[in-house]
Amino acid sequence: MITRLSQLFLRTLRDDPADAEVPSHKLLVRAGYVRRIAPGVYSWLPLGLRVLREVERVVREEMNAIGAQEILLPALLPREPYESTKRWTEYGDALFRLKDRKGADYLLGPTHEELFALMVKGEYNSYKDLPVMLYQIQTKYRDEERPRAGILRGREFVMKDSYSFDLDDDGLEKSYHAHREAYQRIFARLSVKYVIVAATSGAMGGSASEEFLAESPVGEDTYVRCVESGYAANVEAVVTPAPAPLPVDGLPDAVVHDTPDTPTIATLVEWANGALGREVIAADTLKNILVKLRYPDGKTELLGIGVPGDREIDEKRLGASVEPAEFELITEADFAANPFLAKGYVGPKALLDNGIRYLVDPRVVTGTSWITGADAPGKHVVGLVAGRDFTPDGTIEAAEVRDGDPSPDGAGPLVAARGIEIGHIFQLGYKYTDTFNVDVLGENGKPVRLIQGSYGVGVSRLVAVIAEQQHDEKGLRWPAEVAPFDVHVVIANKDDAARAGAESLAAELDAAGLSVVLDDRKASPGVKFKDSELIGVPLVVVVGRGWAEGNAEIRDRFTGESVEVPGSEVVARVQALRAS
Numbered sequence: 001m002i003t004r005l006s007q008l009f010l011r012t013l014r015d016d017p018a019d020a021e022v023p024s025h026k027l028l029v030r031a032g033y034v035r036r037i038a039p040g041v042y043s044w045l046p047l048g049l050r051v052l053r054e055v056e057r058v059v060r061e062e063m064n065a066i067g068a069q070e071i072l073l074p075a076l077l078p079r080e081p082y083e084s085t086k087r088w089t090e091y092g093d094a095l096f097r098l099k100d101r102k103g104a105d106y107l108l109g110p111t112h113e114e115l116f117a118l119m120v121k122g123e124y125n126s127y128k129d130l131p132v133m134l135y136q137i138q139t140k141y142r143d144e145e146r147p148r149a150g151i152l153r154g155r156e157f158v159m160k161d162s163y164s165f166d167l168d169d170d171g172l173e174k175s176y177h178a179h180r181e182a183y184q185r186i187f188a189r190l191s192v193k194y195v196i197v198a199a200t201s202g203a204m205g206g207s208a209s210e211e212f213l214a215e216s217p218v219g220e221d222t223y224v225r226c227v228e229s230g231y232a233a234n235v236e237a238v239v240t241p242a243p244a245p246l247p248v249d250g251l252p253d254a255v256v257h258d259t260p261d262t263p264t265i266a267t268l269v270e271w272a273n274g275a276l277g278r279e280v281i282a283a284d285t286l287k288n289i290l291v292k293l294r295y296p297d298g299k300t301e302l303l304g305i306g307v308p309g310d311r312e313i314d315e316k317r318l319g320a321s322v323e324p325a326e327f328e329l330i331t332e333a334d335f336a337a338n339p340f341l342a343k344g345y346v347g348p349k350a351l352l353d354n355g356i357r358y359l360v361d362p363r364v365v366t367g368t369s370w371i372t373g374a375d376a377p378g379k380h381v382v383g384l385v386a387g388r389d390f391t392p393d394g395t396i397e398a399a400e401v402r403d404g405d406p407s408p409d410g411a412g413p414l415v416a417a418r419g420i421e422i423g424h425i426f427q428l429g430y431k432y433t434d435t436f437n438v439d440v441l442g443e444n445g446k447p448v449r450l451i452q453g454s455y456g457v458g459v460s461r462l463v464a465v466i467a468e469q470q471h472d473e474k475g476l477r478w479p480a481e482v483a484p485f486d487v488h489v490v491i492a493n494k495d496d497a498a499r500a501g502a503e504s505l506a507a508e509l510d511a512a513g514l515s516v517v518l519d520d521r522k523a524s525p526g527v528k529f530k531d532s533e534l535i536g537v538p539l540v541v542v543v544g545r546g547w548a549e550g551n552a553e554i555r556d557r558f559t560g561e562s563v564e565v566p567g568s569e570v571v572a573r574v575q576a577l578r579a580s
């Protein structure tokens, strides 16, 4: 069937929408792909829906190819399963909660680990049934704090979520790798440029979790990569290489100095350069930060963190390190309640002497010597040696990672880049199957607890990501695999012969199995060309003045090249261009 622009439910806009900041958002709105209904809530118009369906098709084909089976769960879910896993509360403000007419609590599903675990428990009871991989392509709801960039970060969005259930670790490993490879195929087919980054430091063993990040300057995720080795990791997952310990023998004793009015690193460094007769930099100082941890059971703990004075605390890294606890900065009340804490002059000693857990940056190894707080107002200690004068309770990854820091694999320096998360694969383990006792009868007659994996792809987000990576100043530029149409035929001349010629070319292209949009509107060629560039179908066939000599023009939206060909060769040339 040929789609006629004269009839298509489409109005392109000349101006960028006022609320749009990133190119994909501007273009998808201007080209009539999506329309905003509320913050983070969008409607899909015909062109947008076609692209969304194409992305879904690719995802579905690759999921089916690894043997995953498609099911569909509701978005409207009862509270109980999420209560059992505590996510009803732990999900916080991002969860859409609602009540039915009887007052029962419901939610709109943000992700479905609970339901899939329960589903498998309900249907399967023997080891012979395993392994199994199930997926759905479904609408998710998250009341995001900052919905952004149109469909890039929505409050309603389409996700492909899949879940694997296996009898043992080896099985989970296989399911995980099947997903990893399926994702690589999906993103290659969608022509997305991406990196795979370690999402966690692997403290829980192996590569328990990886994220697929589309490379993009408008991305909200910062990751680092090592050009030499290809190492890439989320900033949260970077493990600081610890230098080798140094001998402590012969190091000068620690000396306490009067350092009035030096509550900051800058003032301390200035003092030290004047007073110590040697060059001192911020990295020679040890900055001690106090946070209050709040554990899921409500308990709190004060934690001291020591980092080299030239580094800030990275809140995301600190947050990841203290999970599942959450941290907050300590308040005046906390200082008042703990008089041994000298604000601005806190040192390791008072913390350790008073039973406050003290964790240090991995660079603070035995034998390193520091200028740090001496636990009294206006006093610092110089030459305090780790492993001699204080022994921390352990290390913590909380300091910022910077361009030029050494890669954990030793291959070279790290550089920072930005990306958009398009997929996430996660060896979940027993978290949900333990909660719901998801067991089957094992080969030996004893129950076996299933181990679960969880894997997501941002299907609607990918529409924006592709637009973000592929557009140019004129408009969208879809890869053939997801384009709303294969060919866009433009009638660019008023005379009846050109119109009839375009109609018959469109019919031929359609008969050859291509999806065709025909611009048969009564508009000027200039308007039509602009719209064709904005809409971004990969190949545009122009039937204009040249038709008098029997020629049409084929324009390649991607390369910008165009060729004049006889009308009789259009179909063959279009097919050849598509294959190239």
Ligand code: ATP
Residues within 6 Å of the ligand: 111, 142, 144, 151, 152, 153, 154, 155, 156, 157, 158, 159, 421, 422, 423, 424, 456, 457, 458, 459, 460, 461
């Ligand atoms: P993000 O860090 O971007 O919020 P997430 O870690 O919350 O993502 P997951 O819970 O792993 O994401 O969800 C799986 C996939 O769903 C993500 O990789 C992403 O592509 C997509 N996704 C998540 N949140 C949104 C959203 N608000 N809008 C569109 N897509 C989303």
Ligand code: MG
Residues within 6 Å of the ligand: none
């Ligand atoms: Mg999120």
